Amino acid sequence: MPPTFKSLLNTARQVVSRSSTPIPGTPPDGASLNALFPKVDPKIDGEDCDHDCDSCSISYPRGFNIDEDDKLYGHIKGWSRHILVATGKTDWVRDVADEKGSLMEAIEKKADVKPTDGRLMLSASNMPTPSHSSNYSEPTTVLLLPAFIIVENVTPASVNTLISEFINKTPTNTAPLGPISIPASLPDPLPSVEQLTSRPSPHRALILLCSQKTRDARCGQSAPLLRKELERHLRPCGLFRDLDDERPGGVGIYFISHVGGHKYSANVMVYRKANAFGLDGVERGKLDGDVCPPPSGGEEKEEMMGAAQCIWIARVKPEDCEGIVKFTVLQGKVVKPESQLRGGFDRQRGVFSW
16 A cells, blocks of 8 residues: 555544544444553653663664554554463464464364353463473463463463462452462362463563564564564663573563554553552652662562563664663553553553553
8 A cells, every 4th residue: 555645644634533433443432542551751761761762783684664654543453452362382383272282283273162241362472381392282281361470381281270269260350459269279180181280470571572484584684683672671680581591570472463553563562560660650760870670579478469561662673672671571651652552451550442
């Protein structure tokens, strides 16, 4: 589609959106672009809060072209819960539900019990399996969001129990933030199924990067580069966690399968707990130097409430990573909402984009 025509089409859509009739595909009840997450403000966050990183030396390869014209916000399909399946891989067949013998296949095609309360977003991930094998016959691990709960020892044979006793009993993205009560193990496991166990995720925030090059080569190119740059900005604050590092209080970065909108690569989803690092109210512009959270002792028993926010942005480049760490991950703000924000939710404030 020629850019000039697309620009005219987007202008027409914006005019229509000001009327009482919503644009097709735009949720009429969703929070507006400026109401979902706070945007950085130079008066509060410092004069350089909306500038690209000056020290970034990483760049995308030549020919890495994306759609810069479409209006992003308000056009993602709402989802209720998100499950990440550990596979130990960074790429999968085009539809992960077609991975033969996998838990993804079992959830999508073989389960007798279905997820309730809305759409389940299913992602394969590079989270390591307990055996550090990519063999789908071995038990694996799943991460439930927004609950921030890890379920272990999962196999395709236990998929009905996983859905009925764990997935369907965790909060949804639109549920008010509150305590979560999920048993560490089931009192009456099925005799023919491995016993499932659960535990809280140790991370305070998660950054999810699509790496599925079988869907779009740009995802396979961008994910490793963004991970490297995100790591560079997380390490000075002691927050980076590699795949086998479960020290409490840090940030996990996972590669995941197709989430949609690859023409807006790179897509980045940030899940974070409420005031994840104690910095949400900090006004950086009034302080000297960098701001890092105090070290986490790890000994305190935190009440389990799951993610308060998911911030989904796109068109992310390596030079955006400094702002994403400083403001999105650490403070729940968005640097470039007009051009990058696709949507998300805030359970504390009861707002979401769909």
